Amino acid sequence: MIHEKVIVIDFGGQYNQLVARRVRECNVYCEIYSYRTPLSEILSMNPKGIILTGGPNSVYEEGAATCSRKLFEQGIPVLGLCYGAQLMAYVLGGDVKRADKREYGKTVTEFDTSSFLFQGLPDTSVTWMSHFDAITRLPHGFDAIAHTASTPVAAAEDTDRQLYMIQFHPEVLHTQYGSQMLRNFVTDICGCSCDWEMGSFVDEQIKIIRDKVGNGKVLCALSGGVDSSVAAVLLSKAIGKQLTCVFVDHGLLRKNEGDEVEQVFGPDGSYELNFIRVNAASRYYNRLSGVTEPEQKRKIIGEEFIRIFEEEANKIGRVDYLVQGTIYPDVVESGLGGESAVIKSHHNVGGLPEHVDFKDIIEPLRNLFKDEVRKAGLKLGLPANLVYRQPFPGPGLGIRIIGEVTADKVRIVQDADAIFRDEVAKSNDNPSWMPDQYFAALSNMRSVGVMGDERTYDYAIVLRAVKTVDFMTAESSSIPWEILQTVTNRIINEVRGVNRVLYDLTSKPPGTIEME
Numbered sequence: 332m333i334h335e336k337v338i339v340i341d342f343g344g345q346y347n348q349l350v351a352r353r354v355r356e357c358n359v360y361c362e363i364y365s366y367r368t369p370l371s372e373i374l375s376m377n378p379k380g381i382i383l384t385g386g387p388n389s390v391y392e393e394g395a396a397t398c399s400r401k402l403f404e405q406g407i408p409v410l411g412l413c414y415g416a417q418l419m420a421y422v423l424g425g426d427v428k429r430a431d432k433r434e435y436g437k438t439v440t441e442f443d444t445s446s447f448l449f450q451g452l453p454d455t456s457v458t459w460m461s462h463f464d465a466i467t468r469l470p471h472g473f474d475a476i477a478h479t480a481s482t483p484v485a486a487a488e489d490t491d492r493q494l495y496m497i498q499f500h501p502e503v504l505h506t507q508y509g510s511q512m513l514r515n516f517v518t519d520i521c522g523c524s525c526d527w528e529m530g531s532f533v534d535e536q537i538k539i540i541r542d543k544v545g546n547g548k549v550l551c552a553l554s555g556g557v558d559s560s561v562a563a564v565l566l567s568k569a570i571g572k573q574l575t576c577v578f579v580d581h582g583l584l585r586k587n588e589g590d591e592v593e594q595v596f597g598p599d600g601s602y603e604l605n606f607i608r609v610n611a612a613s614r615y616y617n618r619l620s621g622v623t624e625p626e627q628k629r630k631i632i633g634e635e636f637i638r639i640f641e642e643e644a645n646k647i648g649r650v651d652y653l654v655q656g657t658i659y660p661d662v663v664e665s666g667l668g669g670e671s672a673v674i675k676s677h678h679n680v681g682g683l684p685e686h687v688d689f690k691d692i693i694e695p696l697r698n699l700f701k702d703e704v705r706k707a708g709l710k711l712g713l714p715a716n717l718v719y720r721q722p723f724p725g726p727g728l729g730i731r732i733i734g735e736v737t738a739d740k741v742r743i744v745q746d747a748d749a750i751f752r753d754e755v756a757k758s759n760d761n762p763s764w765m766p767d768q769y770f771a772a773l774s775n776m777r778s779v780g781v782m783g784d785e786r787t788y789d790y791a792i793v794l795r796a797v798k799t800v801d802f803m804t805a806e807s808s809s810i811p812w813e814i815l816q817t818v819t820n821r822i823i824n825e826v827r828g829v830n831r832v833l834y835d836l837t838s839k840p841p842g843t844i845e846m847e
């Protein structure tokens with residue numbers, strides 16, 4: 332079960348995860364490590380190839396991120412990208428200098444297609460450049476294999492030592508043949524046989540879990556979201572009824588969501604596991620009654636979740652392992668894998684309960700990107716509507732209802748949200764405006780309207796729909812006017828208690844995606 336591995340050494344560039352994803356798209360397993368990782372550790376993993384990422388420094392600055400010259404003397408193919416390319420040139424005795432002008436954006440580039448790196452490509456295509464420094468003299472043994480109008484060394488190679496450098500970013504989609512270049516590197520240069528695929532990942536994980544768990548008992552907090560669902564199914568395939576999933580329906584889920592989760596995982600579903608659904612809506616509404624401050628609401632929702640989870644765990648008795656749906660970006664973003672700053676401060680509702688006694692945590696998806704988790708879910712037979720579900724925050728509708736949460740407000744926002752999702756889903760040709768996350772929220776504003784001959788004084792629903800790559804920044808999505816009008820008309824006609832619908836155009840920053 333040892334896969335060929337390509338290692339990405341991270342110098343702090345913004346596209347580090349993208350590089351690893353592109354390599355995995357070639358069915359080659361790939362992991363990201365910080366440039367601070369000792370060379371001996373990198374070599375002990377026996378990589379078939381190494382890729383050095385971009386980064387914010389200049390190689391000649393004092394204290395700049397660097398690497399040992401020995402890295403290039405191991406006979407392992409190395410590809411440097413942007414900063415990684417400059418670093419390779421600098422460490423091996425070439426010159427890197429600040430250019431007169433920054434080269435930025437889509438740039439016409441000419442290639443020597445006799446190089447293994449560029450074989451099968453046209454002589455000229457567009458690449459994505461983003462650099463101030465440039466390689467002004469190549470180290471001994473290197474030849475330039477690409478250039479642009481202003482950069483004589485857009486790429487270079489030393490075929491004897493199997494060292495390659497690319498000044499642009501092949502990992503971003505703006506580089507026309509970027510994926511093909513990375514594929515050429517991992518297949519033709521590193522000689523990888525491309526045997527990493529989801530089916531074998533799933534089979535391997537099942538075996539690893541069985542070996543680890545033995546006869547032990549495992550507990551999983553199931554939210555109905557993609558990650559915890561895929562983790563639960565994987566565990567269920569591995570250990571069946573030794574797994575208990577606790578699903579807390581806090582009454583703040585989307586319309587029918589609790590029942591949908593139960594249909595998949597409950598006694599009538601297709602998986603063998605112990606499923607406990609805790610219907611805690613009234614308990615939550617009681618605790619949230621009169622509470623209007625957003626952080627306090629979040630705290631109450633989280634605390635109550637842990638309390639319920641603990642109560643259920645205590646009923647089960649001794650638990651050996653707890654399952655968590657941690658995925659690879661969580662590992663990298665929490666600063667454990669690569670070089671990124673700690674970005675994430677969000678937590679799923681609950682986190683880890685403190686008083687549940689367990690031996691160890693199982694994180695079967697720890698090495699997967701989100702799209703890979705989805706593929707694993709499909710392999711495991713999860714329904715597509717669950718696998719492709721948009722993200723939904725742990726505190727649920729609690730942070731989409733501004734101010735106090737009541738059962739009636741939950742009903743309003745659930746009904747409005749269901750209509751919005753229904754209408755967007757009808758445009759199923761995946762248009763460019765298709766939001767990455769969209770929902771209805773309930774404002775705390777009531778205003779005067781007229782319905783028939785009657786004066787109304789009702790709530791305003793806010794529609795929120797964003798395009799985003801990483802959920803850290805976002806733009807409002809340009810949903811066609813007609814769709815927004817249909818949604819508005821339907822909400823006002825079908826949802827009692829609403830007489831106005833507003834569309835939120837705020838980007839993030841300064842807005843956040845959720846309302847509270």
Ligand code: XMP
Binds near residue numbers: 725843845
């Ligand atoms: P914001 O509102 O911070 O949201 O722009 C960014 C992304 O994170 C999700 N989100 C959460 N997810 N627990 C979660 O599991 C939370 O407390 C939470 N708050 C926000 C939000 O849905 C969006 O995708």
